[in-house]
Amino acid sequence: MTERNLNNLIIEVLENQGAIAVGFSTTETLAGGPPSVELTYVMPTARSAISFALPLDRDKIISFLKREDRLEHDRDNIRTNILISGIAFEVSNFLTRIGHKSIPVAVNAEYRTDTPRGAYDELPPISHRYLAVRSGVGHFGLSGNVIRKKEGAAIILGSIITEAELEPTGPLPPEDNYCDECRLCFSVCASGMMDNSEKTTVTLGGIDFTYSNSKRKTHMRCDYVCGGFTGLSKSGKWSTWSPGRLPIPEKDEEFMPALAKAVPKVLKRPHAGGGFHHFLYPGYRVVQTCGQCQIICVADKDERKRRVKMIREGGVVVQNSDGSLEFVDPGEAEKRLAAMNPETRGLYEIERRKNQ
Numbered sequence: 007m008t009e010r011n012l013n014n015l016i017i018e019v020l021e022n023q024g025a026i027a028v029g030f031s032t033t034e035t036l037a038g039g040p041p042s043v044e045l046t047y048v049m050p051t052a053r054s055a056i057s058f059a060l061p062l063d064r065d066k067i068i069s070f071l072k073r074e075d076r077l078e079h080d081r082d083n084i085r086t087n088i089l090i091s092g093i094a095f096e097v098s099n100f101l102t103r104i105g106h107k108s109i110p111v112a113v114n115a116e117y118r119t120d121t122p123r124g125a126y127d128e129l130p131p132i133s134h135r136y137l138a139v140r141s142g143v144g145h146f147g148l149s150g151n152v153i154r155k156k157e158g159a160a161i162i163l164g165s166i167i168t169e170a171e172l173e174p175t176g177p178l179p180p181e182d183n184y185c186d187e188c189r190l191c192f193s194v195c196a197s198g199m200m201d202n203s204e205k206t207t208v209t210l211g212g213i214d215f216t217y218s219n220s221k222r223k224t225h226m227r228c229d230y231v232c233g234g235f236t237g238l239s240k241s242g243k244w245s246t247w248s249p250g251r252l253p254i255p256e257k258d259e260e261f262m263p264a265l266a267k268a269v270p271k272v273l274k275r276p277h278a279g280g281g282f283h284h285f286l287y288p289g290y291r292v293v294q295t296c297g298q299c300q301i302i303c304v305a306d307k308d309e310r311k312r313r314v315k316m317i318r319e320g321g322v323v324v325q326n327s328d329g330s331l332e333f334v335d336p337g338e339a340e341k342r343l344a345a346m347n348p349e350t351r352g353l354y355e356i357e358r359r360k361n362q
Contacts, residue, residue, distance in 0.1 A: 012106075013173050016056060019100065023093045025058040026161070027154065029141025030172045035211035036140060042133035043140075043210060045167050047118075049109050054172040055165055056097070057137040059144065059152075060086055062160040067301045071313050073320040073333040076247045079301075080280040080294035083162075087113045090164035098166050106170035113164060115284055125286065126262075128225040134163035140210045142175045145183035146217040149191040149200055149299045155184055158304035177213060184305040190314050191299035192218075196239050196246060197227040197254060200299070226261035230254065233287070234295040235268040237323070242336055244318050247295035249275070249325035251343075251355035271353045276329030325354070 017028045032054045036043040045052035063082045070079035094110035101108040111132050121127040135152050138144050144152040144161065151159040192200050204219035231237055237248030245251075250272070255264050273290055281293035302313040321333040324342050334342070343351055 012170060013175075016097065016101070016172070019097055020056075020058045020093070023096070024060055024089075025093070026061055026157065027059045027143045029057045029138065029143040029175045031055045031057065031137055031141040031211075032172065032174045035174045036136070037211050039136060039208060039210045040133075042130060043136045045132070048111065048131050048167045049107070049169070051107070051169050052109075052167045054168050054170055054174070055132070055137050055141070056168065056172070057134065057141045057143045058090075058093075058164050059138065059154070059157075059161040060090055060093075060164070061157045062086055062162065062301070064160065067160055068313075070247075071298075071301065071316040071320075073247075073316070073323075076278070076294070076331065077280045083294050083297070084280075084282050086162045090162055094164045094166050098168070101166070101168055101170060106168055108166055108168035108170070111165040111167060113162060115286075128229075128286075132165055132167065134165050136208065136210060136215075137165050138163050139215050140177060140213070142178050145178055145180075145185065146215050147183075147185040147191070147303055148187045148189065148218050149303065150206075150217040151191070151300050151303060153183070153185060153303060155182065155305050159300045160303075177215075186307070188307065188310065190310050191303055194298040194302055194314055194317050195231075196237055196296070197231040198256075199227045224258040224261050226265060227258070229286075230261055230265055230268070232294070232296040233284075234281075234293045235265065235272055237295055243322070244320060245322040246298065247278075247293075247323055247331060249323050249331060249354055253356060267356075275325065275353050276327065278325065278329050278331050 013030060020028045033045055045055055066079040066082045069075040091113045098108040098110040116131060117125040118129045118131055119125060121129055138152045139146050144154045147153040147159055153159045154161060192202055201219040205216050206219045207214050207216045234248040236250035236252040236254060237246030238251045239245060252268050255261055269290060278293060281291035284292045298317060302310055304310055321335050322339045323331050323333050324339050325331055
């Protein structure tokens with residue numbers, strides 16, 4: 007079977023499983039990149055990588071942003087991640103059975119162990135994002151999320167590493183990238199993950215890709231906020247779906263101690279439902295409370311603004327004694343917190359915020 011025919015077969019298999027885009031990269035087209043594009047780290051005999059994407063449900067995203075429903079988007083996100091990992095496994099197994107040894111890459115929660123802090127550095131064996139932009143599955147947005155004209159950034163990426171010699175596909179034309187650096191993604195990130203002044207450029211096979219500089223930012227910023235430990239914005243006027251009001255550190259080195267203090271508090275809060283188990287936080291079911299930089303990003307700038315407005319005018323969330331979450335205005339939230347006994351209130355905040 008020729009390279010082109012094998013490419014077409016793989017595309018057919020993946021599209022039959024719901025993939026909205028498929029791309030191919032090789033050790034040559036990824037040359038010069040960072041360690042996270044070294045295919046031989048995953049498979050010493052690797053020659054190529056397959057990248058593909060599935061979309062998240064738009065209606066569930068809107069309900070999430072309108073502060074109407076968290077669980078449906080939470081479940082859709084988790085199931086899409088699981089589905090992609092499963093598809094990667096099936097396609098990998100299929101290719102191996104027809105003579106091309108392949109290995110699937112888990113969508114998430116798979117990290118290198120040969121780093122200073124091992125899995126706690128949260129460095130993946132292979133970067134799904136780099137494979138995706140190099141092979142034409144999507145563009146980099148300023149946020150570092152991979153974006154597509156139709157779905158925006160609301161996609162989940164999958165990857166397969168293979169010995170097969172596949173014909174590489176090129177990046178999408180730069181002029182088709184809708185990202186206009188509006189920085190609205192920055193405005194809805196309570197964790198401060200993205201750098202507003204510097205950019206990162208990575209070179210893959212002689213082609214440069216640029217996005218916001220997050221190289222020096224610990225992934226624990228996202229863990230702390232997107233994982234639901236805390237979520238109140240610095241303004242105090244809006245929050246994620248997390249009822250936590252624990253302080254968000256300014257310095258990266260402060261996030262590990264902050265998480266260590268937060269975990270016991272979160273474990274004592276009533277669970278709001280949904281979520282998934284992550285091996286780095288045993289005993290805690292991680293819930294989807296944010297991801298806002300991803301789900302506000304669409305090609306239509308007016309729609310982007312509308313989604314940001316939903317967040318900014320949606321109020322702040324409080325948790326009721328039965329575990330349910332409710333968005334109210336900041337003043338009402340403060341009254342409800344004040345009405346809690348000190349022990350219960352201590353599960354949500356460490357100190358009163360002076361700007362509220």
